[in-house]
Structure formats: C-alpha cells, structure tokens
Amino acid sequence: MNTGKQAQIAPVAVASDLQLADLRAALAAGWNDFRAYPAFGLFFAAIYVSAGMFIYFALFVRGEIAWLVPAAAGFPLLAPFVAVGLYEVSRRREAGLPMSWRAILGALRGRGDEQILSMGVILFVAFGFWIMIAHGIFAIFLAESGTGSESMAFFATRAGIMMLVVGSIVGAIMALAFYAITVASLPMLVDRNVDFITAIIVSLASVRSNTFVLLAWAVLIAVTLFIAMLPLFLGLLVVLPVLGHATWHLYRRLTGAPATEDQENAEAALA
Template sequence: MQVGEQVQLAPVTVASDLGVRDLWAALAAGWSDFRACPVFGLFFGAIYVGAGVFLYFALFQWGAVAWLIPAAAGFPLLAPFVAVGLYEVSRRRELGLPMSWPAVLGALRGRGDEQILCMGVIVFVAFGFWLMIAHGIFAVFMAESGIGSESLALFTTPAGMVMLAVGTIVGAVMALAFYAVTVMSLPMLVDREVDFLTAIIVSLGAVRSNRFVLMTWAVWIAIALFIAMVPLFLGLLAALPVFGHATWHLYRRAVPGGQIAHGAGVQAA
C-alpha cells in the first residue's frame, strides 16, 4: 500500500489518506496471519471466550443476569490489551522472526519500560469506570420500579428500554473515546520504543486525520464483536484474532514512518 499525504505528530509521521480499501486490505492480511499462526489467535480468543462464559454463568448464579448486557458491552474496552500478543505475532511474521510462546507472551511486558503495563492499567480502569456508570444508570431508571437485576425481562419495560437507550448512547461515546486512544497506541508500543503518552497522542492524531475511515473501522469491530458474542461468546475465537491482526496491519499503514524494530516488544528469540 502506498503512503500519500502525511501529518507530523511529535517525532512520528502519520498518514492522512487512509481509505476503505485499506480496511479491506488490513482484514485480508489479518485473516492471513490468523491462518498462518492459528494457535496463538485461538489462545487469545479462548481467554476472551472463557472470561465471557464464566461471567455469563456467574451472573446467572448470583441472580444478577441483567448485568450481562453492560458487562458484555464493556468487553470491547478490554479487547485492545488482549490483542497485544496478536500484534507481536503479526510483527514477528512480518519480520520473518521465529514464533515462540515466550516471545509472544512476553509482548505483554513491553520493552521492560512498563509502557504497555501502564496502558493495561488504563484499559482496566476504563472497564471499571464503565461498570460504575452502568450501575448509576441502572439506579436512576430502575430504583423506583421495583424490578431487580435477576431477569432480562426488565429491559422490556418502558423504564428498562429508556435505560437501555441511555446506556447504549453513553457506552458508545465512552467506547469511541477509548478506541481513539488505543487503536494505534498499543500496536505502536509493541512496534517502537516510545512512551505511552506519545503513543496516545499519535493514536488520537491518526483518528483525527482519518476520521471517517477509522470510525468505520470502529463500527466494523463493534458489529463483529457483537455478532461473535451472541453464540455464547464462541465467535470471538475467530473474530478477536482476525481483527487483532488486522489492526496491526492498519497501524502499519497509518503510521508508516521508519522501519519496525527487530528488538521491539521482546527479544527476537
């Protein structure tokens, strides 16, 4: 893919001419990575599926099944951090480096400077913040209705439908803001030796310079993850790794300056 117009952000150059064709190209490359190294994709997908299934049965056991919807809606907030290992797989495949579990899992530690761990803290704090907001929305709309959280039937009531609409709008705004912060920053932290604040600035700049295309990508991810979660989260076994690998390739198109480092993320062992 040829790089055209660019924008300088801090020490990094960001492309400003992304098109929908780049999204399809990224998906194709992501599918190719998944097919070439399926065991890693299935492993990270299985973590997500396992967490979702556990949450599903735990909420039923606790009589709080209504919390399944806000919890599932917050799952996409965690996906970028789970995908860090997938970025490393794509990076190593691009460089022709050998694949190994220590190398791929070691990407979660970053370059030993705790930058990815700092982003991980932000990810999980955001997820917790979303659950707090969801609890507040529930309290505002349902406190006087006499309906508890033990049944999904509450969402069919007038108050429940309004609550669901408000929660969807608030959640969408939070998810888009968080997406703008992480979509390019986490791949960049795997790729290059930069601090997480610089990576966040670059990610926000890339979204601002390619607003339509990267917002389209966000919608594609949201729709794919929603559909994948319907069959007891099992669709995430494929959806998460394919979109994770694809996001790496989209990052490489959007942040083209310089060559990816052989020593980025973890040692090339």
C-alpha cells in the same frame, strides 16, 4: 511505504489518506496472519472467551442482571489489550522473525519499560469505571420501573427500554473515546520504543486525520464483536484474532515502514 499525505507526530509520520479499501486490505492481511499461525490467535482468543463465559455464568447464576448487562456491554473494552500478543505475531511475521511462545508472550511486558502494562491498567480502570456508571444508570431506571432486579421483564418496560437507550449512548461515547486512544497506541508500543503518552497522541492524531475511515473501522469492530459474542462468545475464537491482526496492518498503513534499529535507538534516547 505509504507515499500519501502524512502529518508528523513526535517521531512518527501519520498518514492522513486512509481509504475504506485499506480496511478490506487489513482484514485480508489479518485473516492471512491467523491462518498462518492459528495457535497463537486461538490461545489469546480462548483466554478472552473463557473470561467472558466466567463473567456471564457467574452473574447469570446469581441473578445479577444489574451487573450482567454492563459487563457484557463493556467487555469489548478489554479486547485491545488481549490483542497485544497478536500484534507481536503480525510484527514478527512481517519482519521474517522466528515465532516462539516466549517471544509472543513477552510482548505483553513491552520493551521492559512497563508502557504496555500502563496502557493495560488504563483499560482495566476504564472497564471498572464503565461498570460503575452503567450500574448507576441501571439503578436509576430500575427504581422507576418498580420491577425486581432479577426479572428479565424489566427490559420490556418503558423504563427498561429507556435504560438501554441511555446506557447505549453513554457506552458508545466511552467506547469511542477509548477506541481513539488505543487503535494505534497499543500496536505502536509493540512496534516502537516510545512512551505510552506519545503512543496515545499518535493514536488520537490518526483518528483526527482519518475520522471517517477509522469510525467505520470502530463500527465494524463493534458490530462484529457483538455478533461473535452471541453464541456464548465462541465466535470470538476466530473474530478476535482476525481483528487483532487486522488492526496491526491498519496501524502499519497509518505509520509507514517499521522502526529500524537505528530509529529505535534514537527513540529510546528521546524517551
């Protein structure tokens, strides 16, 4: 159990002494989880990769560049929800529990209280909101450039470059906001019997108490996912499971020992 500085948030003590070494340890543990149970990681990653390929080819074939760019940029927003099954794999491996597809897939339902599904709805709404904002930014600069929406030459114009700059800044702000509310909340909803509001509060407190390290983690995730998406999303087949498992171990470092049965019963009474 972590013996460093902690802040009490609801029923959870959040560590405030995260170090960069903890990120390396989480990645190593995530890699070990993936190697131990690769089928689960490849399954969830394949769903994500298939969805990415479908969006890419559907929009590219239709020449809908105005939708393709924001869709590709915002697609990683959905990664935390896809990783819920990976959190359950890591949780069960850590606790020495048996693995089964029924148990792993059942994690997507949460603890029967739809809290994880509520978080999923938030993420999908966020993705849709980002698409609308990004498309609006694209339309503004496209009108200024005078080029067609089907022309890749637009991105070489002054307006196209400015669009990418403005879109990147707006996208980074939105991505950071949703990263802050999900980095610890989704693993917590898999691990503990809490409502999603409490989980979000804990996630925000974790970022506030460990700003530098968790921002470094956010940058690492963003850069790694971007690189993994370049070869037709295929790099995500390995990167996504490792990052998903690693996020679980980072959550565990933040919150200490797993909830016991007594703790879970107490938390259920508070919910």
